[in-house]
Amino acid sequence: MGAPKKSAPKTSSSDDPEELARVPLQAVLLADSFTTKFRPITLERPKVLLPLVNVPMIEYALAWLESAGVEEVFVFCCAHAKQVTTYIENSQWRSQPNFTVTTIESHNSISAGDALRLIYERNVIHGDFVLISGDTLSNMSLVRALQDHKDRRKKDSNAVMTMIIKHSKPSSATHQSRLGTEELFMAIDPTTKQLLYYEENANHLKGTLSLDKMLLVDNSSITLHNDMQDCYIDICSPEVLSLFTDNFDYQHLRRHFVKGLLVDDIMGYKILTHEIHSSYAARIDNYRSYDTISKDIIQRWTYPLVPDVLFPGDSPTRLDRQGMYCASEIQLSRSAKVGPLIVIGSSTVVGSNTTVVNSVIGKGCIIGSNVLIEGSYVWDNVVIEDGCELRHAIVCDGVIMKSGSRLEPGVVLSFKVVIGPNFVVPPYSKVSLHQQPTVEDSDEELEYAENSSDTIHSSTRGQVDKPNGGSSSDLSEMQQQSIPELGLGGMGYIWSICEGCHEEEWKHSVAPIPPEKLTEITRAIEDDLDLANMDRNAPASSGELKPDTQVDSEDDENEDSRDDSTYFEKEVEATFLRAVNENIKVDHVILEVNSLRLSYNMQSVDCAGAIFYSMMRLASQLSHSTASELYKNVGSVVSKWQKLLKSYLPGKDEEIEVILKFEEICLESVKELSPLFTQILHFLYDKEILSEEAIQDWETEKADADESDKVFVKQAEKFLQWLREASEEEE
Structure with a gap:
């Protein structure tokens, strides 16, 4: 079985253009993020099926791949695999000409490395392929990046991967990008564009960054960046799959695989970079990036991946230049104040004197009178009674907010939670019908991999047999237990914030930074x-570069x-x-x-x-x-x-x-x-x-x-x- 796989690179690296044309462009889409950042929501629904401006995330990834010329997509799914498979089978992608989508299920994979090893075993990849996460959105053209990758492969067969990057200056205050991700440091050869160093959340202090001094000896010119965003879009040669198979300690794509190749002097494999400028590319890594990317879609930075162009079947209509989208059959009170930057799904009712600004409302919602919704995401079939307030919150399907209740900034309400009348949910709270697991997974980055079906297993206490509902006795018992937490008639549990994490909640929240x-x-x-300026003239210790160290020419600096x-x-x-x-x-x-x-x-x-x-x-x-x-x-x-x-x-x-x-x-x-x-x-x-x-x-x-x-x-x-x-x- 191994021999045919090793011969695949010869096909993709052939000098014959006609031979290259006969190899369809393929993609591997990872439908699992292998993280817990979207809990408790992802206990019940896979992340790629969560709505992004009223459309499942995976739709944006598939639409981009199809428009970029990809012909075959293999969707790898593990957590809630049945939900993903069923969705794909019933979607438009099953009948698209010259574009096939195939799901590959695994109930044992717990990392991206496991997923790619399984892809290798299936022997379905026959040439260069695009590797993308299902929570990634882009409108870039692949033509230039693919050509760069092929040209580099012809010159150097060890150039096995091209990583797509773009500028995204982090905030000096939080060391984060606008997507809520930690500050990323890269070292790149300015001539060859080879990636030489990659470190997320590097331990930098007072303007210094520790580097291996051999990196400076072996490379005549290096550019250091803390202003680059990793788009998590990679163009890979088939060898990438075999490298994961040969190295079982490669689990995470960046922390293990990328950093492993950067320090491996024996095999000599290389990772190159391709920087995009005017195109859009971003990954939804946390709640803050969910909020940021949603706003980018509404403001049309992602064109043509916008509601009125990409999904006209859902009948959204752009009303004016302030980014207001309203679907058909909505009932909007004349006294309601809506906009700017809003999306309202079909069959939704908005009551009198209600204000909705900078928010997304799903389908079939009933919103009462004198309600304030600001900077929030309300999914499908939500009931919000009179006098409620929501500021910078996420409210999942089937939630009921009773009259006068209020959500403070950063709140996340999971599916079918009920908030009692006049109850105030504290800032950054996460509320679910499921009690918080008593024992976290051994690796903090594991999704609920064991949840391949629609059941929540014994890793949760006070479990509910059906995430999307339950017997009346179960809910009655939960309702009685939850009164102190969510008010009279409330249903759900407020998850506690782990010790030492409370001060970090604001970094990844949909709420603005306080x-x-x-x-x-x-x-x-x-x-x-001030301290750094005092030490600016002090000599740098071995292996360290000051930020103002001259690495490139004066022209490059200008x-x-x-x-x-x-x-x-x-x-x-x-x-x-x-x-x-x-x-x-x-x-x-x-x-x-x-x-x-x-x-x-x-x-x-x-x-x-x-x-x-x-x-x-x-x-x-x-x-x-x-x-x-x-x-x-x-x-x-x-x-x-x-x-x-x-x-x-x-x-x-x-x-x-x-x-x-x-x-x-x-x-x-x-x-x-x-x-x-x-x-x-x-x-x-x-x-x-x-x-x-x-x-x-x-x-x-x-x-x-x-x-x-x-x-x-x-x-x-x-x-x-x-x-x-x-x-x-x-x-």
């Missing part, structure tokens, strides 16, 4: 920076600086839009922007420019059909957020830079603002955002400029003359 945490950590980081400015601007815009959509207070936004400023080593003027750019972009995206309406949008946005902008304009020099930034915006990114330049400049002056001295000095600086750089000075000539005359009259 302001007090941002303040506390930002101060700590500033103290560390390019990196430009990249940093671009990514910083994008991060600030994302922060600003989140503040707008979630109505976050200005003081809290300033904390987040300060955190980004420290992370990217930017100045106040950079913050001001990025914020002003975000404000102008928002104004242009709001509904308007004439220049007059666009000007009103600008006035509305600036008036509301002027305190935020002015906090980064301490002096005249910063104000001049904002005017220069405004010119750039009008010429490049938001050209429809160009005719309104003078009006908006005058408005900023009236609002005391820009001073008379700054505007006049901007005019003076432009005096010796080329004619092409004086476009807006000439346009504003009447306003500038008025300023000069007014100044003379005052004198």
Whole structure:
């Protein structure tokens, strides 16, 4: 059985293009995440079938693979394998031309390594293949990445894997990406793009990172990154499967396999990287990334993987530019206030005076009157009675919230939980009909692998025979036991947070990071920076590189600086839009922007420019059909957020830079603002955002400029003359 498998690489690495064309592009999709991060929900339903903007996660992965030219997909499933198999058999993917989906079940595999060993034994992979997790979403084209992989294989047969990566600067305050994942450190050869070092949550302190000094000896040039995101999309040669078979200690894809290959000097296998720029790719690793990616879908960063394009059969309709999707047959009270950035599933009822903002509502839900739903995810067939409040929570199928009950930020209610009237569920609580397991799995990353059927086994105490329900006597007994926990008539158990984990709950929650945490950590980081600056001239110990160590040429450093400015601007815009959509207070936004400023080593003027750019972009995206309406949008946005902008304009020099930034915006990114330049400049002056001295000095600086750089000075000539005359009259 082993011989045919070893001959497979010859087919994929052939120099004959016609021979290559005859090998179908295959993919292995891991339907198990092999983690416990989505408990208690995943005790009852596999993660890949959890709804992401009202569509099961696996649908996004399969839709992308099909659009990217993959012809055969092997879906590996273990936990709740029957549910996954049944779903695939009844889905649209069973009848797609030139696209076959086959499920492979295993009730004994407890890791990704076990899964790939089983795939190898089945002998179903015959060439290069795409390896992806079922909780990954992307719209990237595979053409360039596949070609890079094949070209590298022709030059070096040891290049067995290409890892897809993209920029994602972590927050200096939390050492996390916006997806809630820990800070990732990579070392990459800038010429060959070979991965040389990979460390998640590395033990870095005061600006130093420990590396094997032989890494520096063996490579003439290295780029160090803490601003890369691992997309968990890999293009693999068949040897990858045999490597897992030959090394049974390879369990985790990154911690074991990738790091194992990086330190193996005997076989010489290599991992290369392929960086994507404009495309989208992300993995749902925790509740925070679930929230972030949901918002990205609604805001159409994932196009065409958006509700109205990808799944028109569910009849969602995009209503306006603020990202409101409403399915057919919903009943929406006239007094209800919905939007922006909402999705409402079919047959859902929303009562009078109810507010729904920045949230996703599933199918068949009944939402009463005077309800507040903010930043939350309400799945199918949920009943929320009058006067309830939900802020930044996840509510699974069949939940009942009785009148006046309230969910604090970060709450997760699993299937068919009942919250009693006027009961307040504490922040970050996880509530389930199943009691919390008394003994965790031996490996903290194991999913409920033994739950291949729809039963919960003896690893839970107070077990319920049917996760999706139970006998009336079972529920009656549970209801009586749960009264102290969830109020009168409540059903379910509040899981306790493990000792030492309470302070970490906010990192991976759907709730925004608490302001007090941002303040506390930002101060700590500033103290560390002060200490680091004191030691900056101290010699580095062996095997350590200071962050400002010159590894590449000066040109590369300048390019990196430009990249940093671009990514910083994008991060600030994302922060600003989140503040707008979630109505976050200005003081809290300033904390987040300060955190980004420290992370990217930017100045106040950079913050001001990025914020002003975000404000102008928002104004242009709001509904308007004439220049007059666009000007009103600008006035509305600036008036509301002027305190935020002015906090980064301490002096005249910063104000001049904002005017220069405004010119750039009008010429490049938001050209429809160009005719309104003078009006908006005058408005900023009236609002005391820009001073008379700054505007006049901007005019003076432009005096010796080329004619092409004086476009807006000439346009504003009447306003500038008025300023000069007014100044003379005052004198």
